[in-house]
Amino acid sequence: MKIIVLLGAPGSGKGTTAEKIRDRLNAVHLSTGDMLRAAVKAGTPTGKTADGYMKKGELVPDDVMVRLMEDRMEQGDANALYLLDGFPRTIAQAELLEQSLVARNGRIARVVFLDAPRDVLIDRLTGRRICRSCGMNFHVRNIPPKREGVCDACGGELYQRPDDNRETIENRLDVYERQTSDLIARYTDLGLLTRVDSAQGAEALAEQVANIVGQG
Numbered sequence: 001m002k003i004i005v006l007l008g009a010p011g012s013g014k015g016t017t018a019e020k021i022r023d024r025l026n027a028v029h030l031s032t033g034d035m036l037r038a039a040v041k042a043g044t045p046t047g048k049t050a051d052g053y054m055k056k057g058e059l060v061p062d063d064v065m066v067r068l069m070e071d072r073m074e075q076g077d078a079n080a081l082y083l084l085d086g087f088p089r090t091i092a093q094a095e096l097l098e099q100s101l102v103a104r105n106g107r108i109a110r111v112v113f114l115d116a117p118r119d120v121l122i123d124r125l126t127g128r129r130i131c132r133s134c135g136m137n138f139h140v141r142n143i144p145p146k147r148e149g150v151c152d153a154c155g156g157e158l159y160q161r162p163d164d165n166r167e168t169i170e171n172r173l174d175v176y177e178r179q180t181s182d183l184i185a186r187y188t189d190l191g192l193l194t195r196v197d198s199a200q201g202a203e204a205l206a207e208q209v210a211n212i213v214g215q216g
C-alpha cells in the first residue's frame, strides 16, 4: 500500500487535483470529507456525530475519524496507490496512519502541500458549485459550467455546500491553521513534503502534482 497525502487548507484544490490525476496514476482517491458527507446522507451513527461538527466547520473528533479510516483501510488493496485528500488533519491522525501502514507493510511515498493565500482560498470556496448527481466540481468564475447551474458531465443540478458560506469558511481556515498546519513541519522533518503553489490554474497544478507523485 503506497500513500500520497494531499495536504492543504480548505479550497487549496485537494479534491480537484486528486480527481484530475487519479486515472493517470491508476490511484484510488480517498476523501474523508466525501466519506463523511455520504455517512451524513445515509444517517449512519458516524454521520449523525459528524454532521454538527461539519456544519460549524470544526474537525470531527479524532476517535471517529480513526474508526472511519481503519474500516476503510481494512478493505484496502495492499498493492494500490492511494491519494489521501483531507486525512490526516491532526498529529493524532498522522500517528494512526503511520501505525496502520506499518501493520500493512505500506508507506507514505510523498506529501504534497498545496499552498495558496487566504484570499484565493476564500474566493474558491465561496464560488464552488458541485453536481448533486455525479459530484463534479465547478467554480462560478474559475471553472464555470457551460450552462449556469447545470453539470457539464451529466446535466445534474449544481448546488453549494452548506459549509461554503463566508462565516463557516473563515472558521474552517482558522481551524486548519490551529489544528492541521503543524503537519507541515512534521512531514518536512521526515523528508516527505513537497510544497507547490496552488494559486495557479487547475490543469497546470494537476500536471505539477502528477510529476511530483510520479517520482515518489
Ligand code: AP5
Pocket (backbone or CB within 6 Å): 008, 009, 010, 011, 012, 013, 014, 015, 016, 017, 032, 033, 034, 036, 053, 054, 055, 057, 058, 059, 060, 061, 065, 085, 086, 087, 088, 089, 093, 124, 125, 127, 128, 129, 137, 138, 139, 140, 142, 143, 172, 198, 199, 200, 201, 202, 203, 205
Ligand atoms: P472536506 O470536504 O475535506 O473539506 P475541506 O478540507 O474544507 O476542503 P475542500 O473540499 O473545501 O477543499 P479542497 O482543497 O478539496 O478544494 P477543491 O478542490 O474542492 O471536509 C469537510 C469537513 O469534514 C471538515 O470541515 C471537517 O468537519 C470534516 N473532516 C474531513 N476530514 C476530516 C478529518 N480528517 N478529521 C476531522 N474532520 C474531518 O476546490 C475548491 C474550489 O476551488 C472548487 O470550486 C474548485 O473548482 C476550485 N479550484 C480548485 N483548484 C483550483 C485551481 N487550481 N484554480 C482555480 N480554481 C480551483
